[in-house]
Amino acid sequence: MLRFAVIWGLLSGILGLTACSPSSSPHSASAPTVRVCWPRDPESLNPVTLPNAYAVQANNLLYQSLLTVDGPTRRHVPWLAADLPAVEHRDSLTFLHYRLHPQATWDNGTPILAQDVVFTLKVLNCPGLPNESLRGLVSFIRDVQTDAADPRRFTLVCRGYAPEYRDNSGEFPILPAYLVDPQARLRSVPLQQLTQADSSVASVAAVQTFQQEFNQAARWRDPRTLRGSGPYQLAGWQAGQQVTFVRKPRWWADGLKPATPALTANPGRIEFHVVPNPATALLALRRGELDVYPNMPGPDFARLKTSDSSSFRFYSPASYRVVVLEMNVQQPALRDARTRQALALLVDYDRLLRATQYGQGQRTTGLISPREKWVYHDSLPLRPYAPAEAATLLQRAGWQRGPDGWRRAGQPLTLRLFYSASDRTYATVALLFQQSARQIGLPVTLHPTEAGQLSELRRNGEFDLSLRTLYGNPFAYDLRPLLHTGSIGSGGANRSRFGNAASDRLLETIYATEDSVSKARLLRRLQTLLYQEVPFTPLFFEPNRLAVSRRFAHVRPSGLEPGYDLPSFTLAPAQP
Amino acid sequence: MSRWLAGLWLLALLLAAAWAQFGPAAGQPAPLNLEQLSHPPSAQHWLGTDPYGRDVLTDLILGTRQLVIISLPAALLASALGAVLGAAAGYWGNTGVRLRTSAAVVLLIGIVGALVTEPAEAGWWLLAAAGLSACTYASFLPATTLALPLDWAVLGAAAWLGAVPRLVLVLSLVALHAPAGWWLVSILTLTCWPSTARLTRTLVQQLRQRPYVEAGRAAGYSTGRLLWVHLAPNVWPSLRNTLPLNLSICLGLQTTLGFLGIGLSPDQADWGLTLANARLEPGAWWLVLSGLLALTCTMAAIYHLLPASDAGLAHLPTASTAADVTNSQQISTSIEQ
Numbered sequence: 001m002l003r004f005a006v007i008w009g010l011l012s013g014i015l016g017l018t019a020c021s022p023s024s025s026p027h028s029a030s031a032p033t034v035r036v037c038w039p040r041d042p043e044s045l046n047p048v049t050l051p052n053a054y055a056v057q058a059n060n061l062l063y064q065s066l067l068t069v070d071g072p073t074r075r076h077v078p079w080l081a082a083d084l085p086a087v088e089h090r091d092s093l094t095f096l097h098y099r100l101h102p103q104a105t106w107d108n109g110t111p112i113l114a115q116d117v118v119f120t121l122k123v124l125n126c127p128g129l130p131n132e133s134l135r136g137l138v139s140f141i142r143d144v145q146t147d148a149a150d151p152r153r154f155t156l157v158c159r160g161y162a163p164e165y166r167d168n169s170g171e172f173p174i175l176p177a178y179l180v181d182p183q184a185r186l187r188s189v190p191l192q193q194l195t196q197a198d199s200s201v202a203s204v205a206a207v208q209t210f211q212q213e214f215n216q217a218a219r220w221r222d223p224r225t226l227r228g229s230g231p232y233q234l235a236g237w238q239a240g241q242q243v244t245f246v247r248k249p250r251w252w253a254d255g256l257k258p259a260t261p262a263l264t265a266n267p268g269r270i271e272f273h274v275v276p277n278p279a280t281a282l283l284a285l286r287r288g289e290l291d292v293y294p295n296m297p298g299p300d301f302a303r304l305k306t307s308d309s310s311s312f313r314f315y316s317p318a319s320y321r322v323v324v325l326e327m328n329v330q331q332p333a334l335r336d337a338r339t340r341q342a343l344a345l346l347v348d349y350d351r352l353l354r355a356t357q358y359g360q361g362q363r364t365t366g367l368i369s370p371r372e373k374w375v376y377h378d379s380l381p382l383r384p385y386a387p388a389e390a391a392t393l394l395q396r397a398g399w400q401r402g403p404d405g406w407r408r409a410g411q412p413l414t415l416r417l418f419y420s421a422s423d424r425t426y427a428t429v430a431l432l433f434q435q436s437a438r439q440i441g442l443p444v445t446l447h448p449t450e451a452g453q454l455s456e457l458r459r460n461g462e463f464d465l466s467l468r469t470l471y472g473n474p475f476a477y478d479l480r481p482l483l484h485t486g487s488i489g490s491g492g493a494n495r496s497r498f499g500n501a502a503s504d505r506l507l508e509t510i511y512a513t514e515d516s517v518s519k520a521r522l523l524r525r526l527q528t529l530l531y532q533e534v535p536f537t538p539l540f541f542e543p544n545r546l547a548v549s550r551r552f553a554h555v556r557p558s559g560l561e562p563g564y565d566l567p568s569f570t571l572a573p574a575q576p
Numbered sequence: 577m578s579r580w581l582a583g584l585w586l587l588a589l590l591l592a593a594a595w596a597q598f599g600p601a602a603g604q605p606a607p608l609n610l611e612q613l614s615h616p617p618s619a620q621h622w623l624g625t626d627p628y629g630r631d632v633l634t635d636l637i638l639g640t641r642q643l644v645i646i647s648l649p650a651a652l653l654a655s656a657l658g659a660v661l662g663a664a665a666g667y668w669g670n671t672g673v674r675l676r677t678s679a680a681v682v683l684l685i686g687i688v689g690a691l692v693t694e695p696a697e698a699g700w701w702l703l704a705a706a707g708l709s710a711c712t713y714a715s716f717l718p719a720t721t722l723a724l725p726l727d728w729a730v731l732g733a734a735a736w737l738g739a740v741p742r743l744v745l746v747l748s749l750v751a752l753h754a755p756a757g758w759w760l761v762s763i764l765t766l767t768c769w770p771s772t773a774r775l776t777r778t779l780v781q782q783l784r785q786r787p788y789v790e791a792g793r794a795a796g797y798s799t800g801r802l803l804w805v806h807l808a809p810n811v812w813p814s815l816r817n818t819l820p821l822n823l824s825i826c827l828g829l830q831t832t833l834g835f836l837g838i839g840l841s842p843d844q845a846d847w848g849l850t851l852a853n854a855r856l857e858p859g860a861w862w863l864v865l866s867g868l869l870a871l872t873c874t875m876a877a878i879y880h881l882l883p884a885s886d887a888g889l890a891h892l893p894t895a896s897t898a899a900d901v902t903n904s905q906q907i908s909t910s911i912e913q
Binding site: 278282283428431435445446 | 604605607608610611613614627628629837841842843855856857858859
């Protein structure tokens, strides 16, 4: 009996009988239901936290920012703002003049005014809130000047000048004060006091009370609080399983003519199904339980394209998503750049590209996409796969090879490679890297880890090597969150812990440089520095492999995250 | 014939494990070949390749090493632990062992400490408790004693372990510690001993009432001698059947954990991981077939090792068994002398 039980259990697992549970069937033609596959949970829907790309995607259904990116055209377009901001330089300051859309209102019918922008900036600068990443994004905004004559007009006063200011100034979600701070506790606290990082502000009673209220986790799962000016509202969130949004019956942009893609919201219901296992996701897609499967693994995409082209449309636009092998430069064994260079030579880039990307994807020398020819450093050679050269470099770095591996001053060189479990691309990279390292006698242990736990380990620097995907865009080259020493730890995304005074200066100069020729020159210098220092070695840029059910039209695929325009989806006309 | 085949299959597994452990590729996983991902069986790869281009046959052969170094010791340890605990519970019951009150208190604190502390420190708590308990006998502390409810404790622990689904329990315990062979062996041992303990307890409880045991006790034989020389031979025919049963349970659990990707790193060859790779390539039937055939054959071979007439409690000793008669005669002789 036991043997039957074991065999049945194994068969059940293989056949994916525990795949997605059947969900509601797609309904009305005017407001269809779209079911999207997500590989992980968004972790938080708090609009100031946004821990991952899925949280950002969900937030863009609930909240609106002043500007948004139109994926197919790769341009910033007005969203909550009526127009793109007018930019004015005066002395050492930059003034960005905005006007909010005249018809924009909150769900309670009150208009969205400049005061709401001020309130949002107060929240983003308020100490004691989990707002580190967004605070960094708007750190250049010093104050907001409102217009007494027109409550929808306002001017953002910014320190210095950088070309990115115009776009960055419009990328934070505007929050409704009547829901986030119903007691108006922050009204009495001036924005300037918060932006100046005045330590005394944390002890202000109103701020402390606001912190306590804001940080109640239950608030950010409650559809009554989690509500902005976006076209959708949260209908349900089962952590690790499903997040559901439904279209608001009345949205302020419903009556606008002509409706721009940014101000369109066609689906009546959007369901994000969390399916970490790609095989289960593929099975669910084939069974019609999912409609959209973004970022598909290469082999699954190729197979589905061959077998189910009558049911799905396939897109694979080049993306700005690069897979890197990240190295923790603060680990004693990896402090020497030559050791890191040696490790970078143990990756068989070309074979990996063929095996995981199935002829798509593109190799790169750095973080900047080769498509961006004006800044991409094409003079740097693509790094080869050279184990023998890697062994030589290790010796130069002071490591001696013995019968029990590599040692330096008695310390063995053993490395732990962490990556997100259930990701086939990462597993292939990790196994191949381990095999190459074994060839030169270097032991590497593999640690596939759950996504949330992996984020924590990376934040705390508890790894030697890790596989990571970095999401970029062609608009801004502010790499400070990724490479600046100030971004090490929970406040930023510098997980390799790379950086020194010179690299920080270079990053800040790049950020502040207006002239595109100078900017390109500085960015090439940065790419050279990263190529030599190797805080990570980029493996390849992935295409955005996307499969969408043929029931839908107006997918608007693009290389920018999330790679498709969900609110634009409509039901495709019936085939004759 | 079928037992002969079963023995041959298990011998082949042992040889494969020895090759994986001591052969030319000792300690190394099957090599990746990214040019031959998910290839069906061919002359070059008899059982095909997996989604990482590894030869499935090599993977299965290397996987036997994991079975031998994890499931086999775990089954042996679980059987031994179950036999010891069951024998103690059956022989002494709830009143047979008396401890100094102070020693009992120290032991209790040690057990509670071991339960609430980090898994790595649990051993230290128990060791310290045992040492301190021993010290209490050499100290000036009052010599009052209390009965140790061994039977109650063993049955309670077995009932508790039986109440939680075994896989859920194993998954919870695996999450407490980083994947390591010894940890997996400990977990499988901890979760598989109750059935052996219950059987041993029942057998010993019945045997200890027999006249020859009473006679031995009256003759002043030590408890150890009674248990080892007079009770163990009568318990063994029934007890030996539990080893294959425990082995098949450990094998199933280990493979399930490997299938779920828990407890082993992905570069380690394991039958569960081989089966799990089939999920990456639903069309790769050879992965499912190879993995399942190997597992099914092994399970079947283990079950065939069970003597047909010895299953279950068929061997419960009776007064007329030869062993009883012999033992009784020996004891009677010694009393007369």
